[in-house]
Amino acid sequence: MTAADEGPGASDRTQPRRRLEELDPDTVGPAGRFRLYMGAAAGVGKTFAMLDEGWRRHRRGTDVVIGFVETHGRPRTAELVRDLEVVPRQVVQYRGSTFEEMDLDAVLARQPEVALVDELAHTNVPGSGRHEKRWQDVLELLDAGIAVITTVNVQHLESIADAVEHMTGTRVRERVPDWVVRKADQLELIDSSPEQLRRRLVHGNIYPQEKVQDALVHFFRTENLVALRELALRFVADETEEELLDYLSSRNPGAVWDTRERIMVAVTGAPGIDNVVRRAARIAARTKGDFLVVHVTNAEQRSRPLQEIRKLAEDLGAAWHDLTSDDPARALVDFAEQHQVTQIVLGASRRSRWEEMTRGSIIRRVIRFASDSDVDVHVIARRGDVPVDTELADG
Secondary structure: OOOHHHOOOHHHHOOOOOOHHHOOOOOOOOOOOEEEEEEOOOOOOHHHHHHHHHHHHHHOOOOEEEEEOOOOOOHHHHHOOOOOEEOOOEEEEEOOEEEEEOOHHHHHHHOOOEEEEOOOOOEOOOOOOOOOEHHHHHHHHHHOOOEEEEEEEHHHEHHHHHHHHHHHOOOOOOOEOHHHHHOOOEEEEEOOOHHHHHHHHHOOOOOOHHHHHHHHHOOOOHHHHHHHHHHHHHHHHHHHHHHHHHHHHHHOOOOOOOOOOEEEEEEOOOOOHHHHHHHHHHHHHHOOOEEEEEEEEOOOOOOOOOHHHHHHHHHOOOEEEEEEOOOHHHHHHHHHHHOOOOEEEEEOOOOOHHHHHHHOOHHHHHHHHHHHOOOEEEEEOOOOOOOOOOOHHHO
16 A cells, blocks of 8 residues: 555644754744733633643753742632642732732843733732733843743723723723733733633632632623623734734835825823824724824913823833924824824813804814825724722722
8 A cells, every 4th residue: 555545634644744953934933922811801811821831841851930929718719720830929018908019120130031921910018020011021130131922901001991992881001002912922812711611600710719709690691791892802913913924024025005094193281182192093993093192282382281191101012202383283284294104093072052153163174184195083982980989800
């Protein structure tokens, strides 16, 4: 019997296996230095996936340590630690209570090849180290040459957090800049259906039993979980599309694979403008476009303090521009033309109809000028603060 007679794949079995070092690097790529598991909500299995990946690498001979893993009292999660080395935590006293945080200096001194660091958006207890946020600890580990595997929930992304707050009525206290998440070499979605998540919640696999009923009727309502899952799927799909475009461009640099959108948002010191900036950031992310933030003042007007908005723009990866003009509408559209902006985002006016009639509407003038330049204009509602304040979703 010949190899052909033995069926598909038989001829491959008659050939000697190629050694790993002979494989084309494009066929089998190295593990990324920064791997991130994202989920729609607590309980989808992000920490499971992180621990399992770390253990697999450990079994293959990689030097892996646990920098910080939060089991939330879940026995099944604790079991997955197995024989992985755990770097002792730092014990911190704060306001009469005892807390445990990752000991960044201990991990740096240990110098593993890979560190597992749970909950990227976590805020460190004051006095526990030199960084306010865990994502800053992670960046220092990466700078030191240590690969990191970590986890995050989609609601903690800065560009998405405000939408989740208004959708669920739950305060999102922990936030991580989008640019940090986008630095990940590998981003993987850990998916779970809303029905499965609610079953896990009822069985006590997510929160303690005393919190289950409240979670079921608030954050873990089916419609909330469906929306969160959609947000996570869209974010990961956007990242995958960007990787594909980068790959195609590297293979054929002269080809034009997509038209570049440029999204510009005009900001003031008015309440709710942060919501407008985040909405504009999501538009820019979904269109794979450049993101610009523009602030206009007149020659006699002192610029309002916008440090928080500038910090938000920086976290969202935007380019900030200050303009001086007595005609804000004209200045915005002229800037848009000069920078080939394709879409302008404005916050809705809260002026009365009388004020609009007597003082004029900047929004209407922007729309009129922009239409002559074929630039789209989006007018976004400026929402206020979220009335409900609960931390259930941060687990």
